[in-house]
Amino acid sequence: MKVLLVTYGSTGDVRPLLALGRALHGKGLRVRICAPPDSQPLIEDTGLRFSPLGSSVRNLMDAQAHRLVGRPLAAMVPMNRILHKELENQFRQLPEEVAAADLVICSGLALAVPSVAEACRVPYHFAASIPALLPSKYHAPLTVPWQNLPGICNLMLWHCARHLLDIGYRPILNRHRRLLGLPPLKHIMAHLTANMMIAADRELAPLPPEAPHDCRQTGYWHLSTKTSLPVAVERFLDQGPPPIYVGFGSMGDPHPQRSVSLLRRSARLAGLRAIIQSGWAGLGFESDAECLCVKASIPHKPLFARVRAAVHHGGAGTTMAAARAGIPQVVVPHLLDQYYWGQRIVQNGLGPPPIPKNKMRVERLARAMRRIAFSSSMRARARTLARPLQQRDGVAEAVRWLTGNGASQARTFP
Numbered sequence: 533m534k535v536l537l538v539t540y541g542s543t544g545d546v547r548p549l550l551a552l553g554r555a556l557h558g559k560g561l562r563v564r565i566c567a568p569p570d571s572q573p574l575i576e577d578t579g580l581r582f583s584p585l586g587s588s589v590r591n592l593m594d595a596q597a598h599r600l601v602g603r604p605l606a607a608m609v610p611m612n613r614i615l616h617k618e619l620e621n622q623f624r625q626l627p628e629e630v631a632a633a634d635l636v637i638c639s640g641l642a643l644a645v646p647s648v649a650e651a652c653r654v655p656y657h658f659a660a661s662i663p664a665l666l667p668s669k670y671h672a673p674l675t676v677p678w679q680n681l682p683g684i685c686n687l688m689l690w691h692c693a694r695h696l697l698d699i700g701y702r703p704i705l706n707r708h709r710r711l712l713g714l715p716p717l718k719h720i721m722a723h724l725t726a727n728m729m730i731a732a733d734r735e736l737a738p739l740p741p742e743a744p745h746d747c748r749q750t751g752y753w754h755l756s757t758k759t760s761l762p763v764a765v766e767r768f769l770d771q772g773p774p775p776i777y778v779g780f781g782s783m784g785d786p787h788p789q790r791s792v793s794l795l796r797r798s799a800r801l802a803g804l805r806a807i808i809q810s811g812w813a814g815l816g817f818e819s820d821a822e823c824l825c826v827k828a829s830i831p832h833k834p835l836f837a838r839v840r841a842a843v844h845h846g847g848a849g850t851t852m853a854a855a856r857a858g859i860p861q862v863v864v865p866h867l868l869d870q871y872y873w874g875q876r877i878v879q880n881g882l883g884p885p886p887i888p889k890n891k892m893r894v895e896r897l898a899r900a901m902r903r904i905a906f907s908s909s910m911r912a913r914a915r916t917l918a919r920p921l922q923q924r925d926g927v928a929e930a931v932r933w934l935t936g937n938g939a940s941q942a943r944t945f946p
Contacts, residue, residue, distance in 0.1 A: 533561050533562065533634045533635065534561070534562045534563075534564070534632065534633045534634045534635075535553075535556055535561050535562065535563050535564075535633060535634065535635050535636075535637065536563075536564050536565075536566065536629055536630060536632075536633035536635070536636045536637070537549045537552065537553050537563065537564070537565045537566070537567075537636075537637050537638075537639075538565075538566040538567070538585065538626065538629075538636060538637070538638040538639075538642045538645050539565075539566075539567050539568075539585075539638065539639040539640040539642055540567070540568060540585055540586055540589070540618060540622070540640050540641045540642045541568070541589060541639070541640030541641055542589055542590075542593070542781070542782035542812075542847075543570075543571065543574070543781065543782050544661075544781060544782060544847040544848060544849045544850075545567075545639055545640035545661075546565075546567050546568075546571040546574065546575070547574075547753075547755045547849055548639070548659070548661055548731050548752070548753035548754075548755070548848075548849065549565060549567070549637070549639055549659065549753075550565065550571075550574065550575060550578060550580070550755055551753040551754060551755040551756070551927050552637070552659075552731075552753050552927055552930055552931070553565055553578075553580050554578055554580065554755075555927045555928065555930075555931045556931060556934070556935075557579075557580060559931060559935055561935075563580055563581070564580070564581040564582070564583060564629070564633075565580055565581070565582055565583070566582075566583045566584075566585040566625075566626065566629055566642075567582070567584070567585055568584070568585060568586055568587070568588060568589045569584040569585075569586075569587075569588055570588050570589055570590045572584065583625075583629060585621070585622065585625060585626075585642070586618045586621045586622065586625075587617075587618065587621070589782070590782070590812055592614060593782060593783065593784040593812060612700055615641060615643075616704060618641065619643055619644055619701075619704055619705075620704075622642060622643070622644035622645070622648075623644045623647075623648065623708045626642075626644055626645065626648045627648055627651070627652065627712075630645070630648045630649055630652045630654055631652045631654070633654055634654070634655075635654070635655055635656070635657075635934075636649050636654055636655070636656035636657075637656065637657045637658075637659050637729070637934075638656060638657075638658055638659065639658065639659040639660060639661075643701065643705070643724060644705075644708070645658075646658070646723055646724060646726065647705060647708060647709050647712060647714060647723075648712070650712075650714055651709075651712035651713065651714055656727065657727045657728070657729050657934075658724070658725055658726065658727055658728050658729070659728075659729045659730075659731055660725075660728060660729070660730055660731065660732075661730075661731050661732055661752065661753075661848035661849070661852075661869075662674075662730070662732060662737060662848055662869045662872060662873075663730050663732060663737050663738065663739050663740060663743065663749070664737075664869065664872045665725055665728070666725065666728070666739070666740055666742065666743050666744075666747070667690040667693075667694070667721070667742060668686065668690075668740035668741070668742045668743075669683035669684070669686050669687050669740075669742075670683065670686065670740050670741075671686060671740070671872060671875075672685070672686045672689050672690075673689055673690055673693040674868045674869050674871075674872060675693070675868065676689055676871070677865070677871045677888065678871075679871050679872050679874070679875035680875055693721075694719060694721050697720055697721055698719055698720055698721075701720055702717060702719075702720050705717060705720055705723075727746065728744070728746075728747045728748070729747075729748050729749075729750065729930065730747060730748070730749040730750070731750055731751070731752050731753045731926055731930065732749065732751075732752055732848065732852070733751045733752055733852060733855070733856075733920070733921050733924065733926070734749055735880075735917055735920055735921065736851070736852070736855050736876060736880060736917065736921070737873075737876055748933060750926040750927075750929040750930045750933070751921070751924035751925065751926025751927075751929060752848070752849075752852040752856075752921075752926045753926050753927045753930065754833075754849075754852070754853070754856070754926065754927065757831050757833075759831045760831075760834065761830065761831070761834050761835060762826065762828055762830065764819075764824065764826070765807065765824065765826060765830060765835065768805075768807065768819075768824040769838050771821065772805055772821070773805065774805075774838060774839055774840045775804065775805035775806050775807050775824075775839055775840065776799065776804050776805070776806050776807070776839060776840050776841045776842065776843060776901060776904070776905055777806075777807050777809070777835060777836065777839045777841070777842045777843065777844070778795055778799070778806055778807065778808045778809070778842075778843045778844070779808065779809035779811055779830075779842075779843075779844055779845075779850070780809075780811050780812075780813055780815075780844065780845040780864065780866070780889075781811050781812070781844065781845050781847050781849075781850060782811065782812045782847070783811065783812060783813055783845050783866045783867075783889075784812055784813055785813035785814070785815070788813050788814045788815050788816070789817075791813065791815060791892075792808070792815050792816070792817050794892060794893075794894055794897070795808055795815070795843075795897070796808075796817070796823050797894045797898075798894050798897040798898040798901060799822070799823060799898075799901060800822065800823075801894060801895070801898035802898040802899075802901035802902045802905065803902070804840070804901055804902075804905055805821075805822050805823065805824075806822070806823050806824070807823075807824045807826060807830075807835070807839065808823060808824070808825055808826070809826050809827075809829075809830055810825065810826065810827040832849075832850065832853035832854075832857075833853065833856075833857070836853055836854055836856075836857035836859055837857055839859065840859065840860075840904070840905045841859050841860045841861060841862075841883075841901075841904035841905050842854040842859055842860075842861040842862075842904075843861070843862050843864060843897070843900075843901065843904075844861065844863065844864065845863070845864055845865065845866055845870055845889075846863035846864070846865045846866075846869070846870030846871070846872075846873040846874050846877075846886065847869075847870065847873075848869065848873065851863070851873045851876075851877070852921075855880075855882065855914070855917060855918060855921055856918055856921040856922055857918065858914045858915040858917070858918030858922075859904075859911075859914055860882055860883050860903075860904035860905075860907065860910040860911055860914050861877055861882055861883045861904060861914075862877070862883045862884055862886065862887065862900045862901070862903075862904050863877055863883070863886040863887075864886065864887050864888070864889050864892060864897075865886050865888055865889065866888075866889045870886075871886065871888075874886025880913070880917060881909070881910060881913040882910060882913060882914050882917065883900075883903070883904050883910060884899075884900045884903045884904065887900060
């Protein structure tokens with residue numbers, strides 16, 4: 533059986549699919565991953581076959597960092613223009629790849645896959661690391677920074693989101709569907725999110741009551757790694773009390789040195805040592821006994837086992853890894869689903885209210901750092917929530933379902 537995994541997004545979108553791909557390959561299935569060219573080294577290191585899809589996401593994030601950080605809602609207009617170009621790339625690149633597969637699983641902004649799979653008559657699933665892609669009165673759409681609104685407000689926002697999505701993407705999708713010999717879509721949200729698999733732990737992010745009956749939730753798809761901590765990190769951890777971790781993953785930053793200064797001053801004011809990961813933002817500085825700069829990637833599992841708490845952007849992978857490690861966390865959301873995860877951290881008692889990146893200030897961040905580092909109630913709640921997460925293998929659950937009846941329940945076409 534040949535399985536094609538397709539995603540367009542940052543490292544946080546690629547890693548869960550890579551974890552699934554490795555597990556499927558271990559079951560004897562032939563797996564190929566189509567993903568942005570940035571992810572080629574990560575994927576090829578696992579031995580899986582790789583096909584590049586679209587443009588560099590890192591270059592895109594760097595080019596739009598000044599908009600995404602300062603005015604995330606205003607950034608949606610130029611981002612949509614960019615995504616239209618990427619959608620054209622997907623319709624050009626994917627038909628040959630999809631036609632050669634027996635099953636397709638897509639995630640992220642691979643919006644062409646449902647139509648291409650329909651044209652090729654290949655079953656597919658849409659995989660997401662967040663249930664908030666499903667319309668519900670219990671959460672606002674991902675583009676909305678306010679995730680604690682009353683239910684009636686959320687429903688009104690979802691109505692607007694459906695309408696705006698139709699205006700923005702229905703014409704381009706229907707144009708390509710016509711070229712593929714497919715009927716036009718009247719509304720596209722249900723089309724894009726059909727046959728969903730939710731790779732998120734239900735204790736932290738449960739399915740909303742409005743979820744369709746065919747939506748399958750597993751645990752998060754953690755990418756296991758045997759990589760040990762860098763020597764410099766091990767040495768820093770051994771030379772003092774447990775620090776906090778600070779990292780913003782694949783997020784860009786128009787003013788990285790300003791952010792570095794703010795983060796270091798906040799940690800100092802909080803009375804904490806810190807490990808700051810450079811990430812795509814390029815947060816670089818000269819390390820000292822109180823603050824370590826790490827430019828290489830750090831495996832979350834062994835690191836989070838030895839830190840007090842985590843300050844991060846709110847990507848699904850980092851959020852789930854910190855929750856699984858049983859440490860408190862505070863989210864500094866930059867865009868999209870990160871606002872949802874920030875609110876889920878608060879609702880689960882794992883950390884204080886999120887601090888949006890464009891509202892991050894030294895005193896405010898220092899207060900949040902102190903809370904996640906020294907709050908006994910947050911630490912107890914984090915340890916309690918971690919127990920079922922540590923016992924669950926979301927990848928194995930997904931593989932069992934896909935190799936059992938999941939493939940037969942994937943969307944098929946007349």
